[in-house]
Structures are given as structure tokens and as C-alpha cells.
Amino acid sequence: MAWNEPGGNSNNQDPWGGRKGGGKQSPPDLDEVLRKLQGSLGGLLGGRKRSGSGGDGGSGGRGRGGSFGLVGIVLGVLAILWLYNAIYVVDEQEQAVVLRLGKYHETVGPGLNIYFPPFDKRFQENVTRERAYSKQGQMLTEDENIVEVPLTVQYKVTSLQDFVLNVDQPEVSLQQATESALRHVVGSTAMDQVLTEGRELMASEIKQRLQRFLDTYRTGITVTQVNVQSAAAPRDVQEAFDDVIRAREDEQRAKNQAEAYANGVVPEARGQAQRIIEDANGYRDEVVARAQGEADRFTKLVVEYRKAPEVTRQRLYLDTMQEVFSNTSKVLLTGDKAQNNLLYLPLDKMIDNRGASNAASGGVTSSAPDVGARVVTDLQQRDLRSRESR
Incomplete structure (x- = not known):
């Protein structure tokens, strides 16, 4: 039964070993409690009782053995x-600085590895993992736009x-250096470049400037990549x-459409111009060559004419008449009565030549039966006159 339980014996003891209703007693001595504890620990550690004349000597031996065992436990722990x-x-991805x-x-x-605290102090970090830091803010461009x-x-x-x-809180220094480099580059760039195609160039400049800052501070940090995302104007x-x-x-x-049209038209116009120039050069060469040939022919003809004037004159006359009559549709019949040769008239060629000449001059061509009838009539009349003369 607990000491404070109701209905218990009036002689129950209190927690300090006293009895209810008895005289006042003080709590136990702390030194005595510690001695008892040391004795118990000494017994656990194999402390032996000393044989002697008095019990006090054995108690002292147990106290000293127990204290030594407690110190050993503390030191071992x-x-x-x-x-x-x-x-x-x-780890393989880490390094440590001692x-x-x-x-x-x-x-x-x-x-x-092993080090010796508290004389040594260890700092261990991953030196292969890529870390990232993001920054966003409003800043002024070169043309004073936000x-x-x-x-x-x-x-x-x-x-x-x-x-x-070298640096206290190097990553904080990195953030401050990043903001400085970013504001410097943006402040030197026009707003059009910041908002459109100038982001890649800005990222390269920021990376170079930021790495110079970090190398100057000797932070031991290397910037691997800087990405400038799509910039925007303020919401207002x-x-x-x-x-x-x-x-x-x-x-x-x-502009792109105009350049495409120009790329299609300009080469075509240049080709046409070049073709006209080549045609003109060809015509010039042809005329010059023909003129030179005619001049050479005339010079040689003069030499032959001086050698045989009559023959040359007759030959020139015949060549001229042949050239003239070859281009006409007229037929010339001689009036020699003694000649009874059968004439062959190429009516088809005459009709074709006559039609071509009339078409070129804009006149009206006669049909083939009309031409043939006139030629046959002329031949009949000529044959009749020849018979009458006989």
C-alpha cells in the first residue's frame, strides 16, 4: 500500500524513510547515496571485498575500485x-578540406579518412554537381526603359x-555578383535587343563578366551556363x-517578302539584259563580217574585171538576172521561131512564190487554175503562130 493511500496504517513511512505521526526526520545524505551507488558499480565491475580486521577497510576498497571503474566507463564512452x-x-563526387x-x-x-577534432575542422562539399541560382528583377536599359x-x-x-x-558565404557573393553583372549588361543594351534577339549575346556577356568577378574574389566557383529567359516589359x-x-x-x-521578290526579278532582268547584249554583239559581228566579205569580193572582182572586162561584165549580168528572176513569179518566153523545145513550167513553185510575194505586199493572190489557164493559152497561141508561118 502506498504511503499516502487513504485508510492505510498510521505508521506508514513517508518517501524519505520517516513515519507518519512520528518525529521529524531529515532527507538522506547525498554523500551516502553516492557512496552506495559507487559500491554497486564497483561490484558490477568485479570489485573484490578486502579481508581485514575491520569492516571499514573493506568498504573503502570497494569505494576506490568503483570510482576507477566509473571513470573507465566514461573514458571508454x-x-x-x-x-x-x-x-x-x-564520396566519389565530394572533397573535404581539413x-x-x-x-x-x-x-x-x-x-x-580520419581527422582529430577539436584540433581539426572539416568542410565537405560535392564538387561535381551543378547548382543553379535564379534571379529576376526590374532594371533600366540603355534607352531608359524599364x-x-x-x-x-x-x-x-x-x-x-x-x-x-577565401570568402565568407561564397554563394551569397555569387548572387550579388550576378545582380551586378546583369544590371551592367542590361544597362548597356537597348530595350529592343533585350526583348528580342539580343538575349544570347547578353547571356554570353553576363557569363564572362560574372566569371571575372568570381575569379577576382577567388571564390572557387566556375559558372557553366547563363540563361537569360524571355524578358518582358512591366505589366502596366x-x-x-x-x-x-x-x-x-x-x-x-x-522585308523578307520584298527580298524574295527582288531575288526572283533581278536575276531574270539581268539575264534578259545579257541576252540582248549578246544578240546585239552577234548582229554587229555578222554585219561587220558581211561588209568585210563584200568588200573583199568587190576588190577581187575589180582585179578580174581588169583582166577580162567583157567576160566579167557578162558574168555579172547573168548573175544579176538570175538573182532577180529567182525572186519573181513572172515567166519570160522567148520568141525564137526555130526553137521547138518543150518548156517545163513549175507551176506549183510559181504559185507559192506569187502567194508569198502578194502576202508580203498585202495584195490578193490568184488561184492556181487561173495561172495555169493563162500559161496554156499563151502556149497555144505561140504554137498556132508557128504553124501559120510554116
């Missing part, structure tokens, strides 16, 4: 905790020693900027 904290593993008494000691690669430019910076730690020792004037962009796109489309 501390040694295990220290060893647990001192041994660490570095400081000894506040100074740089070594850079540790992948594997199982734009919102979102930016993403990808980076990684390439020198863990510099990353740990976004609609007006959209109209400007659409107008610029329409202008570019009209």
Missing part, C-alpha cells in the same frame, strides 16, 4: 564518441579550398510593348 566523429567517408588549429591542412579525396529580366545561373565548385577559406505597359513587337514582326515579314 568518450573514446567511442570521438572515434565515431573522427572517422568520415568522402583545417588544423584554424589553418589549412589538406584537401581529402574520396575514401575513408524591363523585367529573369536569369538562371548554373555553376559548380571547382576549388573547395578557395570556396571554404505590356500591351503597348506587344503592339510594338507585332509591328516589328510585320516589318520584318514585309
Whole structure:
């Protein structure tokens, strides 16, 4: 039954070993409690009772053995905790920097390693993983317009020693350097370039400037990529900027159509001009060559004429008459009575030549039966006259 349980014996003891209703007693002595505890621990650790004349000597031996065992336990636990904290593993993607008494000691690669706290201090980071930082804000362009430019910076730690020792909070320094580089580049660029096709050039300039800042600070950070996303005007004037962009796109489309038309027309016109020039050159060469040939022919003809004037004159006359009569539809019949040769008249060629000459002169051509009738009539009359003369 508990000491404070109702209905219990009036002689129940209180928690300090006293009895209810009895005289006042003080709590037990703390030194006595500690001695009892040490004795119990000593017994657990194999402390032996000393044989002696008095019981006090045995009690003292047990106290000293128990205290030594407790110290050993504490030291063993501390040694295990220290060893647990001192041994660490570095992954393949990581490095560790060890400081000894506040100074740089070594850079540790992948594997199982040990250091000595509290004399040593360890900083362990992933040096192969790419990290990203995003930034967005309103800033002023070169032509004094406000734009919102979102930016993403990808980076990684390439020198863990510099990353740990040279700069306090190097990633905060990276953010501040990024904002500085971004504002400098945007402030040197016109708004049209920021909103349209100038983002790639801006990203390259920001990356170069940001890396110079980080190298100057010796942060141990290398920027791998800078992405300038689609910039936009403030919301209050976004609609007006959209109209400007659409107008610029329409202008570019009209220019492209005009260039395409020019690329189709100009070469064709140049080809036609070149063809006309070639035709003219050919006609010139032909006329010059014909004139030179006629001149040479006349010179040679003069030489032959001086050698035989009569023969040359007769030959020229015959050639001229042949050329004249070959281009006419007229038929010339001689009036020689003694000649009874049968004449062959190429009526088809005469009709064709007559039709061609009339068509060229715009006259009316006669039909083939009419021409044939006239020729036959002339032949009959000529034959009748020849018979009468006989």
C-alpha cells in the first residue's frame, strides 16, 4: 500500500524513510547515496571485498575500485564518441578540406579518412554537381526603359579550398555578383535587343563578366551556363510593348517578302539584259563580217574585171538576172521561131512564190487554175503562130 493511500496504517513511512505521526526526520545524505551507488558499480565491475580486521577497510576498497571503474566507463564512452566523429567517408563526387588549429591542412579525396577534432575542422562539399541560382528583377536599359529580366545561373565548385577559406558565404557573393553583372549588361543594351534577339549575346556577356568577378574574389566557383529567359516589359505597359513587337514582326515579314521578290526579278532582268547584249554583239559581228566579205569580193572582182572586162561584165549580168528572176513569179518566153523545145513550167513553185510575194505586199493572190489557164493559152497561141508561118 502506498504511503499516502487513504485508510492505510498510521505508521506508514513517508518517501524519505520517516513515519507518519512520528518525529521529524531529515532527507538522506547525498554523500551516502553516492557512496552506495559507487559500491554497486564497483561490484558490477568485479570489485573484490578486502579481508581485514575491520569492516571499514573493506568498504573503502570497494569505494576506490568503483570510482576507477566509473571513470573507465566514461573514458571508454568518450573514446567511442570521438572515434565515431573522427572517422568520415568522402564520396566519389565530394572533397573535404581539413583545417588544423584554424589553418589549412589538406584537401581529402574520396575514401575513408580520419581527422582529430577539436584540433581539426572539416568542410565537405560535392564538387561535381551543378547548382543553379535564379534571379529576376526590374532594371533600366540603355534607352531608359524599364524591363523585367529573369536569369538562371548554373555553376559548380571547382576549388573547395578557395570556396571554404577565401570568402565568407561564397554563394551569397555569387548572387550579388550576378545582380551586378546583369544590371551592367542590361544597362548597356537597348530595350529592343533585350526583348528580342539580343538575349544570347547578353547571356554570353553576363557569363564572362560574372566569371571575372568570381575569379577576382577567388571564390572557387566556375559558372557553366547563363540563361537569360524571355524578358518582358512591366505589366502596366505590356500591351503597348506587344503592339510594338507585332509591328516589328510585320516589318520584318514585309522585308523578307520584298527580298524574295527582288531575288526572283533581278536575276531574270539581268539575264534578259545579257541576252540582248549578246544578240546585239552577234548582229554587229555578222554585219561587220558581211561588209568585210563584200568588200573583199568587190576588190577581187575589180582585179578580174581588169583582166577580162567583157567576160566579167557578162558574168555579172547573168548573175544579176538570175538573182532577180529567182525572186519573181513572172515567166519570160522567148520568141525564137526555130526553137521547138518543150518548156517545163513549175507551176506549183510559181504559185507559192506569187502567194508569198502578194502576202508580203498585202495584195490578193490568184488561184492556181487561173495561172495555169493563162500559161496554156499563151502556149497555144505561140504554137498556132508557128504553124501559120510554116
